[in-house]
Amino acid sequence: MKITILSGKGGTGKTTVATNLALSLNNAQFLDADVEEPNSYIFVKPNFADRKELVWREVPKIDQEKCTNCQECVEFCEYNALASFGNDLMVFPELCHSCGGCKHICPEGAIIEDNKEAGQIKWTPDVNGLEFWQGELNIGEISAVPVIEQLKEHINEEKTVIMDAPPGTTCPTVEAAIDSDYCIIVTEPTPFGLHDLKMAVEVVKKLDKPYGVIINRSENDANQIIEDYCTAEDIPILLRIPFKRQIAELYSEGFPFIEELPEWQERFKEVLGEIEKVIE
Amino acid sequence: MKIALTAADNTGLEAKVDPRFGRASYFGIVDLELMEVEFIDNSAANASSGAGIQAAQLLSDQEIETLISVKVGPKAFDALQSAGIDIYTVDGGKLKEVVELYKNENLNKLDNPTNPGHMG
Numbered sequence: 001m002k003i004t005i006l007s008g009k010g011g012t013g014k015t016t017v018a019t020n021l022a023l024s025l026n027n028a029q030f031l032d033a034d035v036e037e038p039n040s041y042i043f044v045k046p047n048f049a050d051r052k053e054l055v056w057r058e059v060p061k062i063d064q065e066k067c068t069n070c071q072e073c074v075e076f077c078e079y080n081a082l083a084s085f086g087n088d089l090m091v092f093p094e095l096c097h098s099c100g101g102c103k104h105i106c107p108e109g110a111i112i113e114d115n116k117e118a119g120q121i122k123w124t125p126d127v128n129g130l131e132f133w134q135g136e137l138n139i140g141e142i143s144a145v146p147v148i149e150q151l152k153e154h155i156n157e158e159k160t161v162i163m164d165a166p167p168g169t170t171c172p173t174v175e176a177a178i179d180s181d182y183c184i185i186v187t188e189p190t191p192f193g194l195h196d197l198k199m200a201v202e203v204v205k206k207l208d209k210p211y212g213v214i215i216n217r218s219e220n221d222a223n224q225i226i227e228d229y230c231t232a233e234d235i236p237i238l239l240r241i242p243f244k245r246q247i248a249e250l251y252s253e254g255f256p257f258i259e260e261l262p263e264w265q266e267r268f269k270e271v272l273g274e275i276e277k278v279i280e
Numbered sequence: 281m282k283i284a285l286t287a288a289d290n291t292g293l294e295a296k297v298d299p300r301f302g303r304a305s306y307f308g309i310v311d312l313e314l315m316e317v318e319f320i321d322n323s324a325a326n327a328s329s330g331a332g333i334q335a336a337q338l339l340s341d342q343e344i345e346t347l348i349s350v351k352v353g354p355k356a357f358d359a360l361q362s363a364g365i366d367i368y369t370v371d372g373g374k375l376k377e378v379v380e381l382y383k384n385e386n387l388n389k390l391d392n393p394t395n396p397g398h399m400g
Contacts, residue, residue, distance in 0.1 A: 079330055
């Protein structure tokens with residue numbers, strides 16, 4: 001079973017939910033797909049040793065002998081990764097989205113594939129019973145998608161897979177959610193939280209995934225804004241994590257709060273039970 | 281000789297220099313002998329990425345050899361260098377004033393990008 005943890009808004013508690021949930025379960029695999037700034041490792045504390053693989057993506061390289069400077073590739077490239085000055089065709093690999101269109105369109109076969117390192121993947125087979133994987137996007141890379149795609153190749157279907165998705169509602173988030181069996185949307189009881197929750201709900205609806213909401217920094221009075229919306233839209237609220245100083249302090253020190261508040265392990269297990277009922 | 285300046289509007293030599301290169305609203309092409317300006321729309325202004333590169337391509341296609349702007353980032357700088365276009369920078373002002381500064385050799389030729397790159 002694959003569960004993706006997402007949120008429209010950043011900073012709502014995706015990583016808090018993902019790490020505490022994964023550490024509460026038996027036989028779980030964790031994938032940190034928030035590859036622009038993966039931070040689950042701060043709480044899980046894996047030792048990657050030298051377990052690492054690189055992520056490559058294809059970018060064009062010009063065979064200058066075959067290139068007739070017809071500029072068809074320059075006109076084709078939506079991202080201006082190619083430019084032609086005089087007889088010199090220039091490639092700007094950092095702007096290339098690796099669509100392969102230029103290679104396809106070149107009448108002379110003058111575009112050959114080159115590889116650019118997009119990021120890397122690190123893992124550890126066992127940290128406190130958890131199998132832990134993390135994707136990292138190189139600085140300056142234009143898209144997180146290739147790293148998330150390769151990270152997903154390591155999904156172990158035998159385990160309960162918990163994936164921490166990138167925040168937002170764009171391609172990287174979709175890439176992290178598209179193969180999952182269930183989506184947990186984390187939100188906070190603020191107007192921003194509600195606004196971005198609505199956007200995340202739109203995405204999971206389009207992906208046709210079953211989903212539920214976890215409210216982080218939950219407070220009775222403030223919650224109304226989220227509760228009203230979820231009631232109106234018939235969205236289950238799986239869990240409410242209270243706005244408590246102790247939880248905030250543990251977070252700031254890099255500790256999963258289930259370690260100090262073990263009763264929460266049971267609550268996270270119950271969440272998994274609810275999800276299993278929905279999927280079956 | 282014709283030089284190009286980034287221009288915020290296309291009203292004439294009273295127009296202000298646009299502080300952006302790749303996403304400048306217009307390019308003013310000035311004939312230095314006649315002191316006349318022609319404007320071209322910057323088709324790169326709304327590019328999803330690589331506006332500076334596309335703008336350099338546009339100027340290269342117009343056979344421009346000299347550009348005056350305020351800021352030129354690293355990718356645009358590389359592209360302009362490849363195109364053999366000399367770059368001069370100015371803090372701002374009207375096209376007329378800036379052209380006079382250029383004629384009197386009061387502008388510095390750019391040897392490096394003015395600012396680090398940004399994505400998109």
